[in-house]
Amino acid sequence: MQSQNFVLKFQKELCETCPTYDCLTRCQYLNIDTKTAEREIRKLLNGEDSFVLHECVTCYACEEYCKRGNHPFYLITDLQEKKGILPAPKPIVKQWVNLGIPDKKDIPHFYGAEEPVISLCLFPDFVNSIRGKLFQGVSIVLGRHFFCNLVYLHFGKPSLIRERLPKIIENIASHGFKEVVFFHDECYSTFTSYADAYEIKVPFRPVHLFEYLYNRLKELKDEIKPLNVRIAYQRNCSTRLTPQKEHYLDKIFELLGVERVERKYDRENALCCGGIIRGLQKLDLFVEVQKKNVEDMKNAKAEYCVFNCPACYSSLAERVRKEGIKPIMLHQLCKLALREEPR
Amino acid sequence: MDKIYKALAEIVGEEFVSNRKEELYIYSRDSGLSEPRFPDYVVMPRTVEEVQKIIQLANKEKIHVVPAGASLSLSGLTIPQKGGIVIDMRRMDRILELNRKGRYVVLEAGVTQGKLQAFLEENAPDLCHSLPEAPPSATVVGNLVIHGQGNLTQAYGFNSSMISGLEVVLPNGEICRIGSCSLSPYWFSIEPLPYLAGLFLGWFGTTGVITKVGLRLYPKKKLRDVELFVLEDPKLVSEVIYRVTHTEMAEDITTVAQPYPLMFQGTIMIGIYLTGDTEEELEFKRRLIWSSLSDLIKAKEGGFMALTPDMKVGLLEKPMSSLTRSADILKGGGFVYCGAIIPIEKFPEALKKLFEIAERNGVTFAHTGRVIGRGHCMMFAFAYPFNRADLESMEKAKRALFDSYVATLEIGGVPWKPGAEEQKLILERMDKNSVELIKRIRELLDPNKIMNPGNWEVEL
Numbered sequence: 125m126q127s128q129n130f131v132l133k134f135q136k137e138l139c140e141t142c143p144t145y146d147c148l149t150r151c152q153y154l155n156i157d158t159k160t161a162e163r164e165i166r167k168l169l170n171g172e173d174s175f176v177l178h179e180c181v182t183c184y185a186c187e188e189y190c191k192r193g194n195h196p197f198y199l200i201t202d203l204q205e206k207k208g209i210l211p212a213p214k215p216i217v218k219q220w221v222n223l224g225i226p227d228k229k230d231i232p233h234f235y236g237a238e239e240p241v242i243s244l245c246l247f248p249d250f251v252n253s254i255r256g257k258l259f260q261g262v263s264i265v266l267g268r269h270f271f272c273n274l275v276y277l278h279f280g281k282p283s284l285i286r287e288r289l290p291k292i293i294e295n296i297a298s299h300g301f302k303e304v305v306f307f308h309d310e311c312y313s314t315f316t317s318y319a320d321a322y323e324i325k326v327p328f329r330p331v332h333l334f335e336y337l338y339n340r341l342k343e344l345k346d347e348i349k350p351l352n353v354r355i356a357y358q359r360n361c362s363t364r365l366t367p368q369k370e371h372y373l374d375k376i377f378e379l380l381g382v383e384r385v386e387r388k389y390d391r392e393n394a395l396c397c398g399g400i401i402r403g404l405q406k407l408d409l410f411v412e413v414q415k416k417n418v419e420d421m422k423n424a425k426a427e428y429c430v431f432n433c434p435a436c437y438s439s440l441a442e443r444v445r446k447e448g449i450k451p452i453m454l455h456q457l458c459k460l461a462l463r464e465e466p467r
Numbered sequence: 468m469d470k471i472y473k474a475l476a477e478i479v480g481e482e483f484v485s486n487r488k489e490e491l492y493i494y495s496r497d498s499g500l501s502e503p504r505f506p507d508y509v510v511m512p513r514t515v516e517e518v519q520k521i522i523q524l525a526n527k528e529k530i531h532v533v534p535a536g537a538s539l540s541l542s543g544l545t546i547p548q549k550g551g552i553v554i555d556m557r558r559m560d561r562i563l564e565l566n567r568k569g570r571y572v573v574l575e576a577g578v579t580q581g582k583l584q585a586f587l588e589e590n591a592p593d594l595c596h597s598l599p600e601a602p603p604s605a606t607v608v609g610n611l612v613i614h615g616q617g618n619l620t621q622a623y624g625f626n627s628s629m630i631s632g633l634e635v636v637l638p639n640g641e642i643c644r645i646g647s648c649s650l651s652p653y654w655f656s657i658e659p660l661p662y663l664a665g666l667f668l669g670w671f672g673t674t675g676v677i678t679k680v681g682l683r684l685y686p687k688k689k690l691r692d693v694e695l696f697v698l699e700d701p702k703l704v705s706e707v708i709y710r711v712t713h714t715e716m717a718e719d720i721t722t723v724a725q726p727y728p729l730m731f732q733g734t735i736m737i738g739i740y741l742t743g744d745t746e747e748e749l750e751f752k753r754r755l756i757w758s759s760l761s762d763l764i765k766a767k768e769g770g771f772m773a774l775t776p777d778m779k780v781g782l783l784e785k786p787m788s789s790l791t792r793s794a795d796i797l798k799g800g801g802f803v804y805c806g807a808i809i810p811i812e813k814f815p816e817a818l819k820k821l822f823e824i825a826e827r828n829g830v831t832f833a834h835t836g837r838v839i840g841r842g843h844c845m846m847f848a849f850a851y852p853f854n855r856a857d858l859e860s861m862e863k864a865k866r867a868l869f870d871s872y873v874a875t876l877e878i879g880g881v882p883w884k885p886g887a888e889e890q891k892l893i894l895e896r897m898d899k900n901s902v903e904l905i906k907r908i909r910e911l912l913d914p915n916k917i918m919n920p921g922n923w924e925v926e927l
Contacts, residue, residue, distance in 0.1 A: 213770035215699040215734045223730045249777070405770045407757045411750075438775045446746070 130286045130322035134199055136169050138192045147186035147196035152395065153409065154179055168199060176200065177209050181406060182278040183396045184364040187317070195321050197277070197364075204280040212404045217279045224275075224288065230267035232295055237263035240336070241301050243270050245308035247434045253456060254307075256464040257347070258340050262305075269295045272314035274362060278400050289314065289324055297327045305331045307455075309433050310362040317365035333432070334372035337458055341379045348461045350381020355457070356426035356449070357384055358417075358440060359394035360433030367392075376454070380461040385424035389417055399439030414440065418447050428452050471528055475510050475552070478520045483511040483558065494535065494545070494553045499803050500853070500865045501543025501886050506533065506553040513558045515634060515642055515678040521554060522676065523640040525917045533919045534672040536609030537579065539601060541803055542886035544613065544671050548921025554676060556606065562586050563679070564654070570594060570684040571631045573654045576608040576677050580786070583607055587684070595619075595687035597626045600786045600835075608677050613884040614669050616846055618719045618740065618785060619685055621712070621838045627668045631656050632681030635667055638674065638913035646681065654681030666908065671884075672919040674912050688742035690749055691718070693782045695772040696737040696760060701815035703768060705842075707737055708811050710759040712841040716752035718742045722836035722845070724818060727796050735818070736772065738782065794833045799854025802833070803864055805871035806883035807847045811838070813878050817847045820874040824849065828867040830860075846883060849874070887921045894925060 145161035148154070154176065156164070167174040180200055187197040204210075210217055223246075226232070242259070244250055244266035254264055270292065273285045293315070296304060306312040315330035341348065355377070363370065370391075377384050389395040395417045402410040421429055421444065429444040429451050431437040441451035452460070459465040475484040485491070486508050496503040507530070512518045525532045531551025538545040547553055559575035560582060566572070574583065581603025587594055597617030599610050610617070614627045623629060632646040632654035643649075645664050646657040657664050667675050696707060704722065711717050721738035725731055739756055743749035763769045774782070781789040794802040809817055818834065825832040828851075836847045849871035853864035872889045875882045876896055882889055894902055906925035909916075 210767050213697070213764060213767040215697040215768075216770040216772065218699060219697060219730050219734055219772065222732055225729055227727075227729050399773055402771070403773050405764045407754075407771070439773070442776060 130324055132195060132198050132202060133321055133323065134195055138194045139165055139169055139196070142192065146189040146191065148176065150189045151186060152393075153181045153183065153401075153413075165196075168196075168203060171203065171206070173207060177204050177207065180204075180211065181396065181401050181404060181409070182211060182361070183400070184277070184361040185392075185394075186364075188364040188367050188392060198282070198318070198321055201277050201280065201282045205282055210280050212279050216403060216405075217281065220275060220279055221281065221284065224268060224271055224273050224284075226268035230269055232267075232269040233298065234263065234265045237265055237299060237301075239263070239301055239303060240305060241265060241299070241303075242305040242307055242333075242336070243296070243311060245306070245311050246271050247308065250307065250434065250453075253453070253459075256459055257344055257462055258337065258455065258458055258464070265296075265299070265304075270311075272308070272311040274310045274314040274318060278361075278403065285314070285318065286322060286324070289319070293319075293324070293326055301328050303329045303331050305333060305336045307333050309333070309360055309366075312369075313362040313365035332366070332369045332372070333455065334369050334376065337455060338372045338376050338379070341376060341458060341461075344462060345379065348379060348381070349463060351457070351461050353382050353427045354385050354425055355382045355428040355430045356387060356421040356424060357390060357430050358397055358432070358436050359390075360431075360436045361396060361400065363432065373454075376458070380457060382428075382457070385421070385426045387420045387424040387426075389420045395420075397433075397436035397439045399435055402439070414443050418444055418449070421449055422447055428457065430454055430457055471524070471530060471552075472508060474524050474528075475508055475521065478517050478524070479510055479512050483513075485509050494538070494547070494555070496546060497538045497541060497543055498801065499541035499543060499886075500801075500861060500868065501546055504546050504548055505550065506547040507550050509553045509555055511555045511558045515559075515636060518554065518559075518636045518676055518678055519640050519642055521552065522636050522638065522917075525552060526638075526640060526915050529915055530917065531920050532676075532917050534576075534676040536577070536606030537602075537604050539605045539609065540613060540884050542884050542889070544884060544886065544919075544922065548887055548919075551917070551920075556608070556676075556678075559678065565590055566653075566655070567591055567594065569653070569655050570686075571655060571681050572596075572684060573632065573648075573679060573681050574607060575679055576606065578607050579603060580605050580607055580610070584785075587687075591684070593687055594684040596682055596684055597623065597629060598785050599626065600790050603786070607682065608680055611680060611682075612668055612671065612677060615884075616837050616839060621720045621840070622718060623683075623685065624840045624843070629683040630664055630668070630680055631683050632679075633657075633664055633667060633677060634679035635675040635677050638915070638918045642678075643675075648681060666912070671922045673909060673923050674918065688748075689744045690742065690746070691783055692741045692749055692753070693774070693779060694739045694741070694753065694756065695774060695782075696739060696769055697772050698735045698737070698769040699733060700768065701735060701818045703763065704735055704737065704814040705811040707760060707763070707769065708838055708842050708845070711737075711739055711756055712838065714752075714755045714759050715841075716741065716755045720838035722814070722838075722847075723834065724821075725793070725796070725833040726831060727833075740783075790835065794835070794850050795852050796831050796833055797852040797854050797860065799852060799857065799860060801855045801861070801864070802850055802852040803868050804848040804850035805868055805875060805889075807849065807871070807875035807878075807880040808839070808844055808883050809847050809875070809878060809880035811842050811845050813880060814845070814847065816878045817849075817874070817880070820878065821849050821871070824867050824870045824874060825851070828863050828870065830863045830867045832867075847880070887924075890923055894923075 148161035535545035597619035719740040
């Protein structure tokens, strides 16, 4: 199936009549006032070049800032590709493009895998952590045949997602799963937000890890020992595509007995972990963003920094650790409360 | 009992001499693809006087002598081409002196890289030596005599240029000291005396047996980090190296190009290692390096790769055990390489040759390289994996290796630690007067031609 078969559902008039231009004025990396936003949005709507296409850090946040349900970020990425604007250097893009191609180690079909099933995307290092009471009876699938490819939104190559996605969907569906829990937020957002925006049919129900963890924790409620710690939560880019599941987080934190600290860069105002900003070689900005973010966690007296995304963990964990804040993945925090992880 | 065996046993004790086939077998080969050849005896001396007596015996009996460390050159340099006595130096493994303020150690020839590294970590944690990408069992002197390289080579040149003194048993059995240690108890410098060290470095044991060495140490910073700069265009590699070396902020600079994993295919990665005593120092150096490459980044020609913590752990390991794992792409337990010492601007030509050779011989490859000095030259490894259980795979790798030596010479480079066959290639192309000088020096130092025959053997 060719990528050009899929066209973005986008309502131009929603932007033309927008009273706020939040998608651009709320951007935390481009300093854009309302007047400039109006001008640049018109350019984007007309398919013209705009500095936004060149300077966007691809944090995905404008998708969430748009309260009218349009897709400003998907529009930006499609225009970047159309105009040949590479957000990152060519060799970096090449490496990422190659990364998604299955190799000999990737298993296309996990025979005997039964629901509940969890897809670990391209994070084999987490296989050993998908154990214990939280994940009892869960089957794991992973590898490039299950890789959502959404990462190419960062690299001006969105057509690659649409080119590869039908095959990935077909592969997952061939297992006969009715529901798949996605460990990686980006996968969940692909099979919900992105697929919907381009009218790509998904024949199974994508379940977010938050939802799975919440339901499981409720079942294990009597075994939870409240952690009584202060945590800062690090949102990842793709959560901006599917904010509708974010409410599970607060419920999870409540069950675990942790306090999500009040801080400047949380929820809709969250900052990028910095990983992709570095990947796009905006090196000074990368340092600045990480510094601001971690300072904010410190000022809020967070003891733990909780991550949902392994890539964010990779990018920011060392930095928070150096500041005396313990980095931890969300599912591992849950296991901590169940006393399945050493504290 | 034969008389040579008996005489050797009298020198080192019966425990430390052998002519048993199963023990000689070990010394008949190395991990590379050179033809095995058996020695007649192997002996493990403990002192310089014992080495002296072995050499005197060898002269008297006109028997060949091959000094050996851990025999890890991969190019068969300690395989006895014409039999004789292999002198395994690994019992001489004492670290004799640490001069902390003068930043040098004096050690015996059998001291391993691992032992020196552990010794310094314990006794001088703020000092380090230039550690090669070799197993901890490799000997320090073995690396020096082949002009090895290590993690400090970019900053200070070949490891052999870090020598501050030598003790050598000459082929006639005389013990000779070179450098300040020939005049005083201090082993701080080879210079400013006549540069006699050159008579023993790069000669592969054909001019004497090194028994002690003074080795310079360097400041070891508390923190170490790495950046990988990625390029597609090989022509830009020398430019990147030139700019990064100009900042004088990098400890080590390496290159990697390999077809597997697929992610790396078609790209070249330049490893830039940074050190600092504080986060601020590291950050300062990092920013200077970023800045030196900013226009290449802006032009989208290159960029820094995102490294996961696990990748960093592997890249920062000293020595890097992942290097041998990634070189062994076929998982067949073997790899060989031709280390070409080339001017940095020859990188694209060398890489092109590597691709051609690999394709022509039906082998895969894994290139690694290391900058020497401030880009004065670099080591470019044409590396080929092979499967030890597959003779055809070994033959292919052998052919590719030979082609790589030829290619190195064609592009104006110099093969590093060439085996006996490849030394002939070099001598054929070398200036005739230089070859004659090699011949005369060997005749002068080793009139009985007992020292590691088959190596640097000039037939004019």
